[in-house]
Amino acid sequence: GQNIDQPTEMTATEGAIVQINCTYQTSGFNGLFWYQQHAGEAPTFLSYNVLDGLEEKGRFSSFLSRSKGYSYLLLKELQMKDSASYLCAARGEGTALIFGKGTTLSVSS
Amino acid sequence: DADVTQTPRNRITKTGKRIMLECSQTKGHDRMYWYRQDPGLGLQLIYYSFDVKDINKGEISDGYSVSRQAQAKFSLSLESAIPNQTALYFCATSDWGAGRNNEQFFGPGTRLTVL
Secondary structure (H helix, E strand, O other), rough: OEEEOOEEEEEEEEEOOOEEEEEEEEEOOOOEEEEEEOOOOOOOOEEEOOOOOEEEEEOEEEEEEEEOOOEEEEEEOOHEEEEEEEEEEEEOOOOOOEEOOOOEEEEEE | OOOOOEEEEEEEEEEOOEEEEEEEOOOOOOEEEEEEEEEOOOOEEEEEEOOOOOOOOOOOOOOEEEEEOOOOEEEEEEOOOOOHHEEEEEEEOOOOOOOOOEEEEEOEEEEEOOO
């Protein structure tokens, strides 16, 4: 079957680094996405990986290992505004995405 | 102006009523999607459409129907609403092209409450 697993909640302090892990099982594989979602708002795109390795974009980086079915999102220099839910999503066959349940990150001062 | 719009933004209705949620986009994308989001359950795909003549069921299509009236419009209907359809509904669009990530762009959401 198809499944995405990620931790339900994480906490961190301002200025710290946090890593959110995601494991996936899909029928076929055409990319791994990370989205950010603030409470009551629409998800917004953060990153995309289709090849193994690290993709860096400012304070955010995302890593993919296709052989392990594993990805992580790394957030550096955490800010209060980074408090949000982070959604891992995999694209299998076709273009529909399978989403995980999301990881709620709370950043405290 | 927003690229993906949803109407209404909030709706309260009663069990048994027919409800239509509408989605419009100005991004020129061929592919459109409807999701529902419940607390702690993430986004679940209801239906998706790759072009005007294409409709596909997602993970949780029972109790829902859709209509793709034009490239820019994709509506979701609840023929006879029930309380467990109370949720936040999102429409999304995406482009498609080889070598691109083709990420999905989401509308602002419709909060539906069925009493």
